[in-house]
Amino acid sequence: MQSEVAQSYEEAKKLYARHGINTDDVLQKLEQVKISMHCWQGDDVQGFLFKDQELSGGISVTGQYPGAARTADELRSDIEKAFSLIPGKHKVNLHAIYADTEEDVDLDQLEPKHFQNWVDWAKEQGLGLDFNPTCFSHEKSKDGFTLSHPDPEVRRFWIDHCKASRKIGAYFGEQLGQTCVTNIWVPDGYKDVPVDRLAPRRRLKEALDDIFAEEINPAFNLDAVESKLFGIGSEAYVVGSHEFYMGYGITNNKLICLDAGHFHPMEGIAGKLSSLALFTDGILLHVSRPMRWDSDHVVTMDDELIEIGRELVRNDLLATTHVGLDFFDASINRVAAWVIGTRNTIKGILKAMLEPTDLLKSAELEGDYTTRLALLEEFKSYPFGAVWDYYCEKNGVPVREEWLTEVKAYEKEVLLERQA
Template identity: 55%
Template sequence: MTIKERYEAARESYKAVGVDTDQVLLALKQIPISMHCWQGDDVTGFDGAGALSGGIQTTGNYPGRARNSKELMADMDKALSLIPGKHRINLHASYAVFEEGEWADRDKLEPKHFAKWVEFAKERGIGIDFNPTLFSHSKAEHATLSSEDPEIRAFWIRHVQACIRISQYFAEELGTPCTMNIWIPDGFKDIPADRTSPRARLKDSLDQILSMDYDKSKVFVAVESKVFGIGMESCTVGSHEFYMNYASKNDILCLLDSGHYHPTEVVSDKISSMLLFFDKVALHVTRPVRWDSDHVVLFDDETKEIAKEVVRGGADRVLLALDFFDASINRLSAWVVGMRNMQKALLNALLLPNEKLAALQESRNFTELMMLQEELKLYPIGDVWNYFCEINGVPAKEDWFSQITAYEKEVLADRK
């Protein structure tokens, strides 16, 4: 049977439980995922920052890391060519592209330093999301927006304000809003004597940042919490409770990273609550293994649950991005696997008879609900996925991997 014939058979199976797979494929194509640039170069960036800091680590030394913007863009191009649909790219401020002999510190960054990225995005018809880079810098050694040193704090306030201006530039040039996400590594290795003062300084810093004039319809400012990091195991200043309350009070977004909570917490359980009180919520989907280790996203239970909540809460209300960096495997393969898995999870959620399942729950018919949820797991989602790939002009099944191995031999092998 051809891929199309298998799809037509699958369509009938799903039709029997009230799901229109043709409509599902149209809906899936309309959900963009923001692909993070930092998987391609192990979060190194182009501003000469050197070694990673801020509780972030990459492990492995697989050959072929992108060493400059030209290589990174080529690698992203190749990865995107193997992922169905139209997506976005997600940049950190440390990926500014300077002309030869030019350099600007992070508080002096301007839109012109990202013109090459705008050119890249325009040629491909995609949007850009953005992140200030408050790590891997001499002024981030101890603390950033919560620093007790007023000069350090002022530097980082200027940096984030510069990033808001750059984000608005992206939005205006590309005709699509830019999500600009603030994450800081500030915290304490051991039990702090005073949690309040650093958080008060962080609040004041954010207040100063948001006092600048910018277009909120073009720039969606988000804040991202983290429960701990290496070297800040006992306390992070930017906790979930701090940011959730700050975002609510100041009409900005709260970003949930699926690796930034206690091991027994899951982001999938938080999304519905957040959407009751926020118009939108932003996500960074990653895979923690015992801690915030940013493994490549799999088609696993939690990713499926996250996708279910995205679909049930309204995919247009969730700003979806990925965030992982694995230097132990082919970096392009990591992108493709992670992006395609997120799409598979969304497809799985769209293929569920969600109204019927909800009705069974409302009637407290938990016996039939369990039965149907379990039976649906073996429905032919793979045949629907392969057809989605085929109609979007990308390889189905594992056929894409031969292009990665060829690219590794022809391109990556020459990078020393």
């Protein structure tokens, strides 16, 4: 006998079929979508390489919810719990400060061996890994500059760190059989208006040229560069602006990272995807929720997320867009934050897949804007939720809010014990 979820799905399936949408095919496509879930939500961006290091680079995490991971093993346990409540097989995004090693090693000396425990674990779990050099929260980034630093010795340290990070990323890709995306973001900038905007950008360009001088098999590692509009301590000027990295990425065939929180508060990134797609071989997308600019709130099913999903699906960009998450909230259960944000991101893509895209495009091309608007509005109330529930049940994860019961139990049995 069919479950209630399966029965509801069958009814929804019939409705969507009226417009040529095969929901079974849609769910098969959805299973191929991998979300790169960020590790730093689990421990408030502390990492394990430098104990008790204060956050810097304009990064701030607020809240004192109990249960933050204190070790790599605890963090991996929390990630496993989150993934057990999220449909599909995905990836984990690591920062360099999450090296799992007893060795006293600085950022510029990191090697793949310092992440072997992560690789072994990812193999066991069937997960891919992405990577990021950590160009913040370090004594050599205290003055707000790294790759564009005027001191060549400081600049060399960060260049060597990024070079090491690319090799680590390539090792991940080779060992796991899933291409690693290694993304470079630096906090470089001035709090007040500078006299010379060009020189720091020239230094950043030269540093990036040095970092990327060594060719790495793109089957193992893809390089990405990430911009920002402004940050705490760089309100007046950011070296790595959107225009800088867009020019650099297109010229040098690097992925350009669009982070939903790194633009003007009234500016969405969905409309940028189709523009970049014409001039690049791929895009790195960081999904976040900037309630007040780059505040990195947990991703919800808001209008911007739905528009991002639509742009990816309508323009057939899923195959060339690497979708990751970037938020951190210490005011709520950290595992729940992962589950909510990741499930919502997948939902946003599924919702777009369940639109009659071909019919809408045809109406638009013919100038039938009445049909376009009417269908878009009517499909807002189509039973998307029934398809999502079935996808969860089919993948053996909790349906609807049932996952919260498991998170609460995990909090009581595991997370609260860390406070003892």
